Amino acid sequence: MxxxxxxxxRTVDDCVKILSDRGDDAKLVAxxxxxxPQLKNGxxxxxxxxxxxxxxxxRAIRVANGSGLRLGAAVTARAIETEPHILSAxxxxxxxxxxxxxLQIRNLATVGGNLCNAAPSADMAPPLLALDAEAVIVGPRGERRVPLTTFFLGVRKTVLAADELLVELVVPAPGPRSGGQYLRHTPRRELDIAVVGVASQLTLTDGVCRKAAIALASVAPTPVRAVAAERALTGQAVTPELIERAAELAVDAARPISDQRGSADFRRHLVKVLTRRTLTTALERARAARQEA
Amino acid sequence: MAKQVLSCTINDEPVEVLIQPYSTLLDALREDLGLTGPKEGCGTGDCGACTVHLDGQPVASCLVLAMQARNRNVRTIEGLAKGALHPLQDAFVRHGAPQCGFCIPGVLMAAAALLEANPRPTEEEIRYGIAGNLCRCTGYTKIVAAIAEAATLTSEGARA
Structure with missing residues (x-):
């Protein structure tokens, strides 16, 4: 190497001081x-x-009753996968x-690293986008909050300046009668990169969709929300026909490329299929959700 | 690039060693501490041959900077057996699970972590538990059988 x-x-302040002095020559490791791998391959x-x-x-995971989840940037994928409150809500x-x-990777890999590396295929980005998460960023001028929808600028590019670091993700509580799912397509089950990933989140009031969020990975330079599909669902009773229409609209949010993992046409097809499946599960989970969630 | 002092616990022994700041944990174990059980296969976290336990959890030691192990507990394949062979090692020998053997230290560390978390795994759970370990001889059948037998023997032993 x-x-x-x-x-x-030992502290965020110390990190900011180091980055202020050496930002352009420094990289953070979590x-x-x-x-x-990027250091090893030059x-x-x-x-x-x-x-x-x-x-x-x-590394803190903080849960406040009714007011959501605060995830430290260095919380591991394994902690996110196993934390009972995250699993249920x-x-x-x-x-x-x-x-x-x-597992050997998930015990190391962090949510902040997954986001800051800014790969279009980052698996933890779509659910956080669909949950309206905000990034808490600290730098020499203090703290700022950025909605995750505007955090990504392009492939491997984020809004972080060289002297700033991502410290926390604030995830609002999705509210009662809410449900979500993330699915991705990969040729093999383990150790693969999403050809397409889709996260859907639905919140119901009296059987009507009060809020819908759909986020896509691996179909554009950054993870994206499928806004037109979300609008089609909002305020409506969610039926299989409406889910089908939303899945078709979600395809319009995708700007996929063809590469070794799949053609652009295949990716558009996967967006439709995975949007339909995740919306269907999100609806089931929202209907089954406990009122106090 | 001054060397740094790494203090940690390795296989239950306190260790202090001078290392380069850019050393991985795998480099430090193999080059500085003579623990050549963990292997470098890919060097990018894909193959699992370098698997060690960090505070009891399996990690790819080729992706950990050595200094990130400061004040933490590291266990390598050299520290798996306590006196006699670990039941997993014993089962691997009896089943002839190792072919070339290169992946086996990593597979054993992944399997040991699996059985600690789940003493009676199903076959699917065993396959999932070692999904991060590649065997280029493709000898998975005997590996899975050996892990299943070790699980049966140790959990029966625990009941007896």
Whole structure:
């Protein structure tokens, strides 16, 4: 591996100081599962690497009754996949955590790393987008909050400046009678990258869809919301026919490329199929959800 | 690039060692500490040959910076047996599970973590538990059978 100096901060403030001094020459490492391969193959050549594993606050999962979930940026995929509250109230997010790499990877890989690496296929991005999560970013000028819908700028590009770091994700409570699901298509079950990933989240009031959110991965330079499909569902009684129509509308939000994982046409087909399936499950889960969730 | 002092516990022994800041945990184990049980297959976290336990959880040690193991517990294949062979190792020998053997230290560490979390796994759970480990000899059938037998023997032993 190419040589670098490693710093071991204990606090977010220390991280910001290091990044202010050396931002352009520095890279943050949390789980390392995306960074280390890029250091080994020479894609990244930082002079300094800043290890976040000593910053305890970044690993916190905080649940406030009725007011949602706060996920430290260095919470692992494994923690997200196994945390009982996430499993029950945010199943789409738990499902996405369970799909990242192998167990050996999920014990290391972090939600913040998955987002900041900004791969179009990032599995934890669609559920967080569909849940209206906000990114809490800290830099030398203080803290700012960015909706995840505007966090991604392109392939491997985010709104983070060189002297800023993602510290936390704030996920609003989806409310009672809400349900969601994340599904992806991969040729093999384990250790693969999504050809297409879709997260759907539905919230019902008196049997009518009060809020619908659909987010797609691997079909554009960034994860995207399928806004037209969401609008078609909102305010309506959700029937199989309406789900079919929303699935067709979701295809319009996709701008897929053809690559070794699949053609653009195949990806458009998968968006439709996976949107239909995730909306169907989201509806079942919303109907079964406990009122106090 | 000054070397840094890594203090951690490896196979129940406190360890202090000077390492390069860019060393992976796998490099430090193999090159600095002489623990060559964990293997480097791919170096990118795909094959699982470098699997060790970090605070009891299986990780790909080729993707961990050595200094990230500071103040933590590391267990390698060298620390799996306590006196006699671990029941998994014993079952692997009896079933002839290793072919070339390169993947086996990683498979055993993944299997040991699986049985600690789930002492009586189904065949599907066993296959899922070692899904992060590639055997290029494709000798999975005997590996799965050996893990299933070790699970049966240890959980019967625990009941007796």
């Amino acid at each position: 190419r040589r670098f100096d490693l710093t071991l901060p 789980g390392g599962t995306d960074l280390l 894609l990244l050549k930082p002079r300094y690497v800043v290890d976040l594993s000593g910053v305890e606050t970044l 945010y199943p789409a997010l738990a499902e996405s955590g369970a799909l990242v790499g192998s």
